[in-house]
Amino acid sequence: MTTFTRRGALGLAGGAAVLPLLGAPALANTKTTVGALRFTSHAASFVAFERGYFTDEGLDVDFKFFEAAQPMAVAIASRDADFGVTSITGGLISLAEKGAAKVIGGALSEEKGIDGQMILASNAAYEAGLTAPDQLDGKTFAVTQPGSSFHYMGAKIAAAEGASLSFKPLQKVGAIIGAMKSGQVDAWTIVPHIGKALTGGGAVQQIGMVADYLPGYQVTTLFTSAQNAENDRAKTEAFLRAFSRGADDFNAALVDKTAGDDAAEEMVKLVHKYVYTDRPYDKAKPSIVNGAMRINKNAALNMASVEDQLGWFKSEGLVKDSITTETLVDSSYAEAI
Structure with a gap:
């Protein structure tokens, strides 16, 4: 502390x-x-x-x-x-x-017109075809814990796309970032100050925005x-x-x-x-x-x-x-x- x-x-x-x-x-x-x-x-x-x-x-x-x-x-x-x-x-x-x-x-x-939380794909998943949220079916999605906001967002996005996701709890944001970079998980959602840093450095790929699925979240x-x-x-x-x-x-x-x-x-x-x-x-x-x-x-x-x-x-x-x-x-x- x-x-x-x-x-x-x-x-x-x-x-x-x-x-x-x-x-x-x-x-x-x-x-x-x-x-x-x-x-x-x-x-x-x-x-x-x-x-x-x-x-x-x-x-x-x-x-x-x-x-x-x-x-x-x-x-x-x-x-x-x-x-x-x-x-x-x-x-x-x-x-x-x-x-x-x-x-x-x-x-x-979340507010329309202001960059919000991003939907991300690992480089490995992106190269294998996960280039948009409508391709999430069968993929692994990172969460901190079951019942977290990440779980809620992933489930709502998957439901909108008719996709079935496998949720992988990794406890901490740092652990999720490591798993995304190494391709151990396929997708994740995160606030832009983290998401843009990751995509800007080429560590992951952006495939969508949470606000498109949860306006006013x-x-x-x-x-x-x-x-x-x-x-x-x-x-x-x-x-x-x-x-x-x-x-x-x-x-x-x-x-x-x-x-x-x-x-x-x-x-x-x-x-x-x-x-x-x-x-x-x-x-x-x-x-x-x-x-x-x-x-x-x-x-x-x-x-x-x-x-x-x-x-x-x-x-x-x-x-x-x-x-x-x-x-x-x-x-x-x-x-x-």
Whole structure:
């Protein structure tokens, strides 16, 4: 785990820099742990941290980094982390059914006109004829775990194409990348900051876009423990406000590109502190820019997409039929779109 504290980062900036904004809630240096992946899609949290938006809300934030969605959901439910940004998975739904977790908002979304998640083929599969999604029948498809968002996307694409896929769980994104490069699996879907880097380097081939099959797909959600959602409303609302400010900055700089070139450059440098940290800036920049997808304004949640995902998990027997969207989502926080 890598830990950063906003209070420490601002400690030398002078007392005035860390004063809460007028009208902020009565929280003061409330310790808060935010779960994240080192993906451009998690940038709103990084922006809120670096620009003091969490501090403005009285939250003293640490990040806890994960390599897959499922472990993050477990950490939130066990209260090892307070808030997370991740996809809807069978594990998250089951934790919600047990009264341990709640979705409180939406984050990353597929949107027409903005490059989104890519459908990829290994070079070996591509050379053998897998050049489009309608040729997926009989192929192996990489997922982190059964019941992951990768499983959902692959299954929905296969159903649309009348294809039968063999799903191969590989636990971590890094392991999937290795398996794609070596031809151990045939296909995969992934966010553009990773997908474009792989295709640009010739490691894999792009054969389609997820948005063509799942328009408006709510890729990631904001979630917390049921305990936080029910009993710590001030803290939960403070997190959502700060996150939303970070999302607004990110969208303006890299998605809508209305903030200007200097703001875009500053944003990429900020994100680079967390994403592709093992690469020099000039090598990381194209992948970060290419990975800029819409983060929902005001953490709004696409309920139609959530309902579709929940319906698929039920149809596959991955979660109980009795689970409803109310089981999963606390609608008192989530603005529906």
